[in-house]
Every structure is written in structure tokens, then in C-alpha cells.
């Protein structure tokens with residue numbers, strides 16, 4: 065499930081974000097059936113030939129008012145930590161600068177595969193400018209023009225050639241991969257420890273690929289699980305780790321790598337804007353989700369506190385009303401034993417396939433009970449419904465005219481599908497196609 069990651073580094077204005085947009089262009093345009101959340105153009109998915117990959121634009125991560133060199137150092141460190149291949153972009157018009165040298169030195173020491181793109185070589189004559197960049201000591205530089213789309217193919221050929229070969233953990237025996245997401249200090253690290261300590265789990269100890277060092281596989285009651293990015297959760301101390309952009313980046317990555325997302329909320333402090341943003345990513349990515357209210361031990365409670373908190377969550381997170389809510393304390397361990405069974409349940413729903421005849425019965429009943437409203441004298445007709453995908457479940461309605469299928473009616477159908485078949489904890493998507 066895990067795709068390789070490319071990180072783009074380089075000085076400001078060399079063309080990183082222009083390249084980023086080119087690499088993720090097609091993928092970002094995938095049409096969602098629900099209004100999404102504004103995306104940070106910092107992390108995206110791309111593909112080249114048969115390869116699919118993640119792309120990070122480290123230029124989007126700024127660390128306070130640090131001077132240029134310190135900024136670039138931090139960005140290069142992030143690239144080294146987070147990626148499989150680094151795309152180092154330099155400006156062919158300006159030539160090598162001190163900052164380029166400093167980054168090159170850091171990258172050389174890291175031993176990570178690096179490909180140099182010498183940008184802004186907009187025509188053939190300028191191609192000679194690439195030779196100067198051999199002196200950075202990072203192998204063959206590739207002349208490109210991100211603005212005009214020149215040389216990008218050769219550059220990507222060089223990048224995908226350096227992707228790691230597929231690791232052992234790609235067949236994880238039906239393991240459920242879950243990620244813990246939430247702002248710093250919400251208790252992610254504590255909850256990982258409590259889950260691993262409290263449950264009678266067998267933590268496998270397979271060394272090898274990069275991902276093995278990052279993720280923690282374990283087994284409980286015969287079910288395999290993987291905690292995604294355990295290393296990232298536990299790591300402490302780098303300056304940039306406290307920046308919001310960086311924590312959002314980590315969250316996006318972990319969401320991509322998992323089946324189930326545990327969104328941790330601090331029971332003492334309530335919900336903040338960033339919690340919603342991250343929940344939005346998980347929803348858009350089609351991941352199953354559980355909302356975990358941690359530090360419940362520290363909350364002064366009466367008989368109504370939990371219901372009140374639940375109500376607040378439902379108000380704030382209307383778009384993920386399918387996510388179950390678990391109140392627990394990573395510190396005392398209270399109710400932590402509920403978490404794995406809930407994860408297992410939502411993962412099952414995430415990959416649930418409904419029998420076509422039952423699905424069509426459900427849709428026909430829905431239409432009979434609440435006919436779709438007519439629009440300028442025309443009425444939607446649904447001929448046939450089928451489930452085309454799982455993880456998450458996707459349904460396609462074959463209709464007379466997709467324009468007549470309004471958002472509110474889609475919502476109504478979604479509710480009926482949920483009432484009939486469950487699907488607790490997973491987003492579902494409903495698409496329509498014109499029946500010819």
C-alpha cells in the first residue's frame with residue numbers, strides 16, 4: 065500500500081512549486097462528490113509510467129523568521145527524513161549559490177538518492193548550463209524547464225529508477241493499517257504505548273525497508289495490525305516539528321498510508337480548527353475514521369458530560385457523522401481496550417461489499433418512499449445501482465440524466481444506504497452515470 069515519496073528541495077524561486085504542480089496536476093483534479101476542504105499544496109500524489117508516488121514540496125514549510133540557510137537546512141532535513149528520493153532543484157540561469165552548496169553538502173552526507181534538476185533552461189541553447197552543476201557532487205544534473213514542461217520526462221525516469229524495491233511489508237496478511245492523528249500533546253505517543261503495552265500483542269521485529277522502521281506491526285487475537293508512522297509519533301526535538309505545516313504534512317502522509325484514521329481530540333481542551341482540517345483530509349482521502357477523545361480522566365464529569373461532548377463533536381464535524389466516538393484515557397488505560405475492536409469494525413465496513421440485488425432493493429424502496437424532486441418538469445430516474453469499489457465503498461447510480469441528481473438527494477440515498485447496511489466509520493461515495 066505504501067508508495068514511494070519524492071521530496072522537492074531548493075532555494076526560494078527556483079521553480080519548486082511550478083514543478084510540484086506539474087507532478088501532482090492530474091491527480092489533484094480528481095472530482096469529488098462532496099465539497100472538500102481547501103488543500104495545502106504541500107503534499108500530493110503523482111504518477112509516471114507505471115509508478116505512483118507521493119510528492120512533498122518542502123518549500124511550503126517555513127520555520128518562523130529563521131535566516132535562509134537555516135530554513136533550507138530544515139527543509140533538506142525534512143526531505144531526508146520523509147522521502148525515498150530527493151529532487152534537488154537549482155536555477156540554471158543564476159548558477160550555483162552558497163545556499164545550493166550548503167544544501168548539496170547536507171544531501172551528500174545523508175546518503176539518500178538525489179536527482180538534480182537544473183531549471184529555467186527554456187531553450188536548447190541554454191542546455192550547456194547544466195555542466196556547472198556536476199560540481200555539486202550529486203551525480204548527473206538534468207536540464208529542465210518546469211514552466212514549459214521540457215526535460216521533465218528524463219528527470220522522472222532518473223527519479224523512479226532510484227525508488228526502493230518493494231519491501232517485505234507489502235504483504236501484511238490482511239493487516240489493518242491505522243494512523244493516530246492529532247495536534248502535538250494530544251496523547252498520540254501515550255496511546256501507542258498503552259495499546260502496545262496493554263493488549264497482549266506480539267510486536268514483530270522485522271528490520272529492513274525504510275517503512276519497517278517507521279511502522280509498528282503487531283497481532284492481537286489473530287488479527288494483524290500496523291500502527292503507521294510510530295517513529296514519527298515518538299520522535300521529538302527538531303525545531304520544525306512544532307510548526308503547523310509540518311504536523312499537517314505528517315498527518316497527510318499517515319492518512320495516505322493507512323486504512324483507518326484515529327483522530328485524537330483533547331478532552332480537556334475541546335476541538336480546534338486544525339482538528340477539522342485534518343479530519344477533512346481523511347474524509348477526502350476516503351479513509352475509515354474513529355474519533356478518539358483522549359485525557360477523559362482529566363475532565364470533571366457529571367452524568368451528562370459525555371453526551372454534551374458528543375453533541376459538540378457532531379456539530380463541529382458534520383461531514384464525518386459516520387465516525388464512531390470513543391472516550392478514553394491513554395494515561396490510566398481506561399477504555400483503551402475498546403479501541404482495537406472499534407478499529408477492526410470500521411475496517412470491515414470500509415471494505416464491505418453489498419450484494420447487488422440487496423442494494424437495488426434498498427434504492428428502489430428509497431425512491432418509492434421519497435421520489436426525487438422534479439426539476440423544470442423533468443424527474444430523475446434511477447435504473448440500476450452497483451457498488452464499484454471498496455476502501456471506501458463507492459456506488460454508481462445509472463440514471464436518465466446525472467444533472468437531475470441533486471446533492472440533497474444523494475445525501476438522502478447515502479443515509480438510506482447507511483441505515484440499511486451499516487457502514488459505521490467509513491465514508492461512502494455515490495456517483496452517477498448516464499444510462500445510454
Ligand code: GDP
Pocket residue numbers: 074075076077078079080081082083123183184185186208209210211212
Ligand atoms: P519556488 O519558490 O521554488 O517554489 O519557485 P516557483 O515555482 O514559485 O517559481 C518561481 C518563479 O520562477 C516563478 O515566477 C515561475 O514562473 C518561474 N519559473 C518556474 N519555472 C520556470 C522555468 O522553467 N523557466 C522560467 N523562465 N521561469 C520559471
Ligand code: GDP
Pocket residue numbers: 246247248249250251252253254255297358359360361362392393394395396
Ligand atoms: P503526543 O505529542 O500527541 O504524542 O502526546 P504525548 O503522548 O506525548 O502526551 C502529551 C502529554 O499528555 C504527556 O504529558 C502525557 O502524559 C499527557 N497525556 C497523554 N494521554 C493522557 C491522558 O489520557 N490523560 C492525561 N491526563 N494526560 C495524558
